Amino acid sequence: MKVPEKPITANQTLTSSSGSFALGFFSPPNSTRYFLGIWYNTIPKTESIVWVANRASPLDSPGVFALSADGNLVVLDGITRKLVIRSSNASVPASAMNATSAELLDSGNLQLRHGEDTLWQSFDHPSDTLLPGMRLCVNKRTGYQMRLTSWAALEDPQPGKFTLGFDPKVAPGQVFIWKENATYWRSIICIGKKTQTTFGNLGGLS
Known part of the structure; x- marks a missing residue:
């Protein structure tokens, strides 16, 4: 479903068309x-969080998720309404600032669109979970690296110590x-x- 004109707050959620995925604010147990x-x-x-927008900027209360006036997706502090993060840094043309839309797809991908063009998507900014249709890669033009990053702890979505991805400085495919x-x-x-690789033996270096 598409992000509604009114912001999403507190216990409100946005669900994909089939109901497979939902987006909203959550607080981990004991947090x-x-x-x-x-x-x-x-x-x-x-037990099923697959993507977190504000991992490095947790809120002290439920926030606000909305389309901003410049056509981007933003998370605001629920009390002060100050900008916490801009979920998308998409460059939105001036003519499209009031014509963007966001939709949560049945794949679990959150997309920001202008017409048929995808300006930004959560699949390009993974958290700790790789969903079908996602990919981990290195953008050779920009140098941006799509990697998975562990949670800091079982009940703490903030970035942890472990990351998984490709190293552009070594042979591709590793x-x-x-x-x-x-x-x-x-x-x-x-x-x-x-050629296939097995991720079963994590005890040492292959």
């Missing part, structure tokens, strides 16, 4: 912090896990469509 996230709608929320800045594990090098 007083609030986050905007996407979760599987048919599984208890605390997946790395880093603990902070140190290599913790790496896969075999994958070359060609028939």
Whole structure:
């Protein structure tokens, strides 16, 4: 479903058309912090968070999620209405600032669109979960790296110590896990469509 004209706050949620995914604010168990996230709608929320928008900027109360006047997606402090994060840094043409829309798809992907053009999507900014249709890669033109980052703790969505992705400085097709800045594990090098890698043995370096 599309982001409504009125902002999403507190216990309000946005669901995908089939009801598979939902977006809204949540507070982890034993926590007083609030986050905007996407979760599987048919599984208890605390067990199925797949994406978090404000991982590095938790809120002290439920916030506000809305389309801003410049056509971007924003998360605001629920009390002061100050900007917490701009979920999308999309460059929206002046002519499109009042014509963008956002939709949560049945894939779990949140997209910001102008007509048929996708200006921004959550699949390009992974949290700790890789969903079908997502990809981890390095943009050779911009250098931007799409990586998974662990939670700080089981009940704390803030960025943790572990990340998974590709290292543009080494051979392509090799997946790395880093603990902070140190290599913790790496896969075999994958070359060609028939080459496969196994993520089962994380005990050492392959």
